[in-house]
Amino acid sequence: MSKIAVIGTGYVGLVTGTCFSDLGNSVVCVDVDEDKVKKLKRGESPIYELGLEEMLQRNMKAGRLDFTTSYEAALHGAEFVFIAVGTPEGEDGSADMRYVESAARSIGKIAPGKSEEPLIIINKSTVPIGTGDVVGKQVREECPPGFKVAVVSNPEFLREGQAVHDFLHPDRVVLGSDDRWAADKVRELYEPLGAPIVVTDIRTAEMIKYASNAILATYISFINEIAFICENLGADVKEVVQGMGYDKRINPQFLNAGVGFGGSCFPKDVKALVKMAENAHARPQLLQSVLDINQDARDSFVAKVVKLLSGSVRGKTIGVLGLSFKPDTDDLREAPSIDIINALEKLGAKVKAYDPIGVDAARSLLKNVEFCANAYDTARGADALLLITDWNEFKQLDMEKICSLMKQPVLVDGRNIYDPHAMREFGFTYSGVGRA
Numbered sequence: 228m229s230k231i232a233v234i235g236t237g238y239v240g241l242v243t244g245t246c247f248s249d250l251g252n253s254v255v256c257v258d259v260d261e262d263k264v265k266k267l268k269r270g271e272s273p274i275y276e277l278g279l280e281e282m283l284q285r286n287m288k289a290g291r292l293d294f295t296t297s298y299e300a301a302l303h304g305a306e307f308v309f310i311a312v313g314t315p316e317g318e319d320g321s322a323d324m325r326y327v328e329s330a331a332r333s334i335g336k337i338a339p340g341k342s343e344e345p346l347i348i349i350n351k352s353t354v355p356i357g358t359g360d361v362v363g364k365q366v367r368e369e370c371p372p373g374f375k376v377a378v379v380s381n382p383e384f385l386r387e388g389q390a391v392h393d394f395l396h397p398d399r400v401v402l403g404s405d406d407r408w409a410a411d412k413v414r415e416l417y418e419p420l421g422a423p424i425v426v427t428d429i430r431t432a433e434m435i436k437y438a439s440n441a442i443l444a445t446y447i448s449f450i451n452e453i454a455f456i457c458e459n460l461g462a463d464v465k466e467v468v469q470g471m472g473y474d475k476r477i478n479p480q481f482l483n484a485g486v487g488f489g490g491s492c493f494p495k496d497v498k499a500l501v502k503m504a505e506n507a508h509a510r511p512q513l514l515q516s517v518l519d520i521n522q523d524a525r526d527s528f529v530a531k532v533v534k535l536l537s538g539s540v541r542g543k544t545i546g547v548l549g550l551s552f553k554p555d556t557d558d559l560r561e562a563p564s565i566d567i568i569n570a571l572e573k574l575g576a577k578v579k580a581y582d583p584i585g586v587d588a589a590r591s592l593l594k595n596v597e598f599c600a601n602a603y604d605t606a607r608g609a610d611a612l613l614l615i616t617d618w619n620e621f622k623q624l625d626m627e628k629i630c631s632l633m634k635q636p637v638l639v640d641g642r643n644i645y646d647p648h649a650m651r652e653f654g655f656t657y658s659g660v661g662r663a
């Protein structure tokens with residue numbers, strides 16, 4: 228049993244803290260957001276993640292998991308401190324390091340106790356290459372002389388929507404440190420998971436995270452570019468991917484054409500990597516294209532809707548299925564739905580929308596949208612129905628009913644989940660992405 232403090236109770240911090248407590252450790256999570264902490268202390272998860280709330284309540288009950296707004300309380304007796312605060316996009320595209328710096332300085336100011344062994348600070352936030360050294364420096368600037376700290380970079384790869392599963396069954400754990408002792412101590416924390424553990428220096432570990440997100444974003448933009456070409460030349464991108472996927476060198480899993488990537492990670496991480504490259508006098512040509520193609524995916528989807536509605540959406544009612552940036556999460560950060568809805572509203576459309584769990588988060592972002600109780604209400608009276616997020620519950624709707632409820636049966640499938648022939652048989656004017 229180790230004593231662990233986790234700073235930040237967002238998607239990463241809350242899942243990290245809860246899962247480490249589930250492995251038998253004693254965990255205290257600290258957050259500056261008082262409302263969040265109040266909710267957590269009542270055993271309620273402020274975010275939607277499969278299995279998280281039940282695990283949280285079980286471990287709180289067992290006395291292994293607690294939440295606080297006090298750094299003193301969280302760091303008291305801690306051997307390990309995880310930093311899992313946000314690193315949002317800054318004004319110039321680079322990562323905004325305000326929250327990481329604030330966390331590092333707070334750790335230094337508290338400098339809990341005077342132990343024989345260094346306090347191990349583990350950075351889970353996605354941070355620019357070189358941040359590990361900066362965090363160590365910021366802690367040391369605040370703490371009493373002689374207080375020992377060791378910094379380990381431990382980037383997180385979990386997927387929102389499957390965060391608990393991914394934390395407990397990671398493909399790999401990456402640990403970067405210039406202090407072998409500290410890396411080995413953190414390795415012991417992760418050993419029960421039985422995953423491969425890659426140990427590197429700090430900068431390499433930090434880069435592994437950016438490079439991993441950048442290649443995944445690149446797959447998406449690659450297949451969207453192929454989709455644009457398919458659409459213009461009369462090929463079907465879904466069948467193209469199927470044909471490509473039998474080649475053992477090509478992994479078709481991430482080759483899904485659609486309205487592009489969103490979320491709190493890919494867009495900001497690719498932008499931050501572009502910025503880092505520029506600052507290092509490298510030319511990030513591919514990465515810049517990945518971002519440009521992603522914007523095109525949203526813009527061309529809107530253009531397609533306009534075209535299908537005879538060149539204008541003014542005064543038309545458009546139904547939107549799915550708001551979260553991907554299924555199984557309530558996270559709307561950088562969701563394609565936001566850009567698409569804003570663009571359609573600007574062109575004079577009236578938008579109604581439904582999402583299985585993202586509606587609460589959407590209300591403050593999409594003020595003019597009428598939120599519906601289900602997919603059928605969304606389709607009722609609509610001139611077009613847009614599928615933006617491929618939630619499972621949209622895959623087997625009664626499409627005959629949907630078609631009959633609409634004013635004009637125009638179906639624009641932003642994730643290619645429907646069979647074009649079947650949809651046309653139902654009577655829809657159907658258009659997917661990159662499909663003849």
Ligand code: NAD
Nearest residue numbers: 235237238239258259260312313314326329330352353383
């Ligand atoms: P989040 O925005 O959901 O949560 C961050 C939390 O940190 C918030 O609750 C905020 O109140 C708290 N916080 C901010 N400053 C603080 C401070 N000084 N002290 C204590 N708490 C503070 O963020 P997230 O999505 O969990 O992401 C955290 C980091 O992990 C980011 O760097 C992100 O890029 C990275 N990451 C995220 C994911 C993901 O899927 N969300 C996956 C891998 C890595």
